[in-house]
Amino acid sequence: MKSLKLLLGFALSATLFTSCYKEEIHYADTPTVSLNQLLNSYDLWYVDINATQGYGETPFLQIAFTLSFKNGRLYANNNLVGFGSQGGGYGVQIGNYDAYDMILDVDHVIDGFDSFDVYQVDYNTIELYNPYNDTSYFLDGYQKSNFDYDYIFYDNIHYFLQEYEAWEKTYTSNYGALNEFDNENYLQFLSGGNDNTFRSSQDVNVYNYDSIYWDYTGAYGIGDVSGDMYLKTLTLDYDFFDNEFFELDVINDSTIELFHANSGTVYEFKGRGYIQYYRSADVEGKSTLEVERAKKRKQRTKKVENKRTNTRS
DSSP states (O other): OOOTTOOOOSTHHHHTTOOSOOSSOOOOSOOSSOHHHHHTTSSEEEEOGGGOBSSOOOHHHHHOSEEEEETTEEEEEOOSTTTTTGGGGTOEEEEEEEEETTEEEEEETTTEEEEEEEEEEETTEEEEEETTTTEEEEEEEEOGGGOOHHHHHHHTHHHHHTTEEEEEEEEEOSOSOOOGGGGOOEEEEOOSTTSOEEEEEOOOSOSOGGGOOOOEEEEEEEEEETTEEEEEEEEEEOGGGOEEEEEEEEEETTEEEEEETTTTEEEEEEEEEEOOOSEEEOTTSOEEEOOOSOOOOOOSSOOOOOOOOOSOO
C-alpha cells in the first residue's frame, strides 16, 4: 500500500466505483487510435468487478485489482500488501499480450491463452468481452498520479486479511479488563468458500504456521465506521462466548491493531507467511508457482445476463 493515511485530495474517491453494474451501455464512436495506443493511454486499468456482465469467469481478471499494458507485457496488482509500491505501482508481470483490430490476446503465465473483443465504452472505460465464456469485464483507466490506492485498499480490506497464512498476536496493552480473547494468540482469515471464515488458536510461539492447531472456526465480518474511511470494525463470531467486536486499524502492510470495545484492551497482530497471488518467472524463464490457494474477487452485486453478441461463434 502506497500510503495508509493520505488526505483524500482527489475527486476519485467520490466518483470511483459508483455503479453496481451497467445494464445499458453507450459506446463511444470508433476509436481514432489503435487498440495498443488505447491500452497504453492509461497507467492503470481498474477492474470494476461489480460491473461484470455474464455468468462465466476469467480467472486472472477475477483476481486482479488493476491491469497495466506495457510494450507487450501485462502487469497486475493482485495483492493489497504492497499495493501502490510493488512494481512501481503496476504490480507484477502476469503474462504477455498482443493487441490488434480491437482484439486483445493474452498469454497468462498460469491460465494460458485468452482472447477478448475490446469495446471502448467512454473516454476512460473499456469492455473486455470473452467470447469463450460470454462474459464482459469493464476496466476504468487512471494515471498513477490520480489513482486512489488507499480507497481500493480499505474498500477491499478483507482481502488484505487473507494475504497472510496467520496473524500472530505480538502486543497486548497493560490496560483494559481481562476477557476471553486474551487467550487467543493467532488468527487466520480464509479465502474461497463464503469468504467470511476465520480460525483462532491459543498456541504460543509457533514457528511453522502450518502446524498451528486451530481451536475454533467461525464467521467474521468487516464493517465501516461513519466519517472515517481508514477505520473499520471487525466482528468475530464465537458461539461459546458470543461475538467479539473490535475497531480495526491498519498500522502498516503487515501489522493491524484491534481495539476490543467491551474490555478497552488494545492488541497488535503481525502477519506471518505472506501469500503472493501470482506466478513469476525465474532467471531461466521457468514458471514458478508462488501460491496454490484459491483466491478471487467476488461481485457484491448479482450477476446479470450479458447483452453482448458473440461474433466469433
